[in-house]
Amino acid sequence: MTEPVLAVRGLRTSFDTPRGRLPAVDRVDLELFAGETLGVVGESGCGKSVTALSILRLLPQPPAAIEAGEILFEGRDLLRLSNEEMRHIRGNRIAMIFQEPMTCLNPVFRIGDQIGEALAVHRSLSRTERAARVLELLELVGISDPRKRARDYPHQLSGGMRQRVMIAMALANDPAVLIADEPTTALDVTIQAQILELLERLKSRFAMAVLLITHDLGIVAESAERLAVLYAGRVVETGTVLEIFAQPLHPYTAGLLAALPSARTRPGELLHVIAGRVPDLVSRPAGCSFRERCTRALDVCAERDPALERGRAGHFVACHNPVSPAEVRA
Amino acid sequence: MSAPLLQVRDLRKSFPVGGGGFGRRARLVAVDGVDLDVTSGETVGLVGESGCGKSTLARLALRLIEPDSGEIRFEDRDLRALGRRELRGMRRRMQIVFQDPFASLNPRMTAGETIAEGLRVHGLARGAERESRVAQLLEIVGLAPEHAGRYPHEFSGGQRQRIGIARALALEPRLIVADEPVSSLDVSIQAQILNLLLDLQRRFGLAYLFISHDLRVVRHLSRRVAVMYLGRIVEYGPADSLYGRPQHPYTEALLSAVPVPDPTTRHRRIVLSGDVPSPIAPPPGCPFHPRCPKAIARCATERPALREIAPQHVTACHLAPF
Numbered sequence: 096m097t098e099p100v101l102a103v104r105g106l107r108t109s110f111d112t113p114r115g116r117l118p119a120v121d122r123v124d125l126e127l128f129a130g131e132t133l134g135v136v137g138e139s140g141c142g143k144s145v146t147a148l149s150i151l152r153l154l155p156q157p158p159a160a161i162e163a164g165e166i167l168f169e170g171r172d173l174l175r176l177s178n179e180e181m182r183h184i185r186g187n188r189i190a191m192i193f194q195e196p197m198t199c200l201n202p203v204f205r206i207g208d209q210i211g212e213a214l215a216v217h218r219s220l221s222r223t224e225r226a227a228r229v230l231e232l233l234e235l236v237g238i239s240d241p242r243k244r245a246r247d248y249p250h251q252l253s254g255g256m257r258q259r260v261m262i263a264m265a266l267a268n269d270p271a272v273l274i275a276d277e278p279t280t281a282l283d284v285t286i287q288a289q290i291l292e293l294l295e296r297l298k299s300r301f302a303m304a305v306l307l308i309t310h311d312l313g314i315v316a317e318s319a320e321r322l323a324v325l326y327a328g329r330v331v332e333t334g335t336v337l338e339i340f341a342q343p344l345h346p347y348t349a350g351l352l353a354a355l356p357s358a359r360t361r362p363g364e365l366l367h368v369i370a371g372r373v374p375d376l377v378s379r380p381a382g383c384s385f386r387e388r389c390t391r392a393l394d395v396c397a398e399r400d401p402a403l404e405r406g407r408a409g410h411f412v413a414c415h416n417p418v419s420p421a422e423v424r425a
Numbered sequence: 426m427s428a429p430l431l432q433v434r435d436l437r438k439s440f441p442v443g444g445g446g447f448g449r450r451a452r453l454v455a456v457d458g459v460d461l462d463v464t465s466g467e468t469v470g471l472v473g474e475s476g477c478g479k480s481t482l483a484r485l486a487l488r489l490i491e492p493d494s495g496e497i498r499f500e501d502r503d504l505r506a507l508g509r510r511e512l513r514g515m516r517r518r519m520q521i522v523f524q525d526p527f528a529s530l531n532p533r534m535t536a537g538e539t540i541a542e543g544l545r546v547h548g549l550a551r552g553a554e555r556e557s558r559v560a561q562l563l564e565i566v567g568l569a570p571e572h573a574g575r576y577p578h579e580f581s582g583g584q585r586q587r588i589g590i591a592r593a594l595a596l597e598p599r600l601i602v603a604d605e606p607v608s609s610l611d612v613s614i615q616a617q618i619l620n621l622l623l624d625l626q627r628r629f630g631l632a633y634l635f636i637s638h639d640l641r642v643v644r645h646l647s648r649r650v651a652v653m654y655l656g657r658i659v660e661y662g663p664a665d666s667l668y669g670r671p672q673h674p675y676t677e678a679l680l681s682a683v684p685v686p687d688p689t690t691r692h693r694r695i696v697l698s699g700d701v702p703s704p705i706a707p708p709p710g711c712p713f714h715p716r717c718p719k720a721i722a723r724c725a726t727e728r729p730a731l732r733e734i735a736p737q738h739v740t741a742c743h744l745a746p747f
Contacts, residue, residue: 138611283474313684356645
């Protein structure tokens, strides 16, 4: 089997808070292969963004601390690189786009200059080469009249266009991995469709691997080949999108899928509800983090935290009492 | 048939933008001649993208902001003709729930004070009676009576939205305008709040004007759905008919753009080009024509009126039915 481009193994990232140490992600394993999109889903505070920011070492330390694990990329552990070496990776071999484009666009510079800067940091190009590449990138992400747009400031662009500019910046140096953190959450649905379409086109054209962080299972179903479900800082289920949507094994995954109004729910009927809320990670209870909200919890769930193991349907699940096929159909 | 609970006719509202100083200031037309009815006990969904005027319409319908022109009737009384006192009395029967449950709660008031405020203002209950009413309301929305003494920051997003709903319910309204009430919530919490809204509707016979950009959620709650684009309703009809056979190219594109949480179906996404045009200078003719994949020459010059193309189902498109 081919090697993953990026592999996260046993990652633990904690934050110092006034209330004590908060392990935002713990024992997270992820593998990302060339040319695929891995969807990472979970609700607020589950550790999706912390995982992404840990990969790029973008978290301020302190208060954050990467306490355990390794992040293997192109044969090296990113956690062992010097800051200087890491700068050659960031925005070059691994790029990231965010929910809010203004977090990475500078309001007082023209967008053409900002994309040019992303190029200049990692490559020695002449002025004219750089200017040509900027126009090429703007065209690539579907910005019409790139020559004129390159002279615009971020505030002159719509939300969808800013997102395209951020994608152009991220792609400037042909990254092997693109991390997209809720790239369409702030956009309207017709603009979201444009951006998802763009990401799909770019992924296949450049054989990039995409780590797509989202809370929207619809986006995962349409854009990703594989999926990792995070809950309270752990991966609770991972596998192909087809397998997991057909046969979710973890009660949390099954609950999330059932909570969505979809073609299978009749209008006006009560939706499936996952009772309660996410536990407080500072004083995480022993055993499985999901057990207090779980309708399938056994005694063992309070004693031992389940490990991520291969389950019946061919994908991996961390659960002592996984959902059976018969129950999903019911 | 009895008159609708809420009846809106040819409602218009524009806002001055930019300029300042001398000269004529441009006007942003937020709501441009909207008709809408909500019948007692039903849910009407209102969908559209940012800036289409749906939130302005919601506030106009409750007369929280003043329209430029048009008619608003609630319980068959002309809201625009009412004086302040009468309007306040009327407001008991029509309440609003906002998107951001944090911004819409006063951080220095406890949940109990927030819920009791309407009762106090309207002089409906005092002392022990008011307290027991607050406890009862907390229970109705799935919180516990002891939550009354806590402040907003002590609650999660979903719980805050429950407080917002309890506040709206306190005055026993007949209509609740819900402006993106679940948009800032996680999926599992969203389902809890949607179930609560459905349950309250059954128990108290409430009518909802339910505003959302999430077409899946609107479909689940609404019997009738209106689609807005650039300040106008472009399509309006029974949910089954509108979702099953959309008769406006914008509705069609909007529906096709919603990601479907089922990896085994590959539906065709209609990707519209460009952004929504500015409501300060909307395009002539049909406001959707610059982005419309079906547009013909006539669309650039002649604005289509709403016409009925199926029972109760109207659309503003020259090409409908298609």
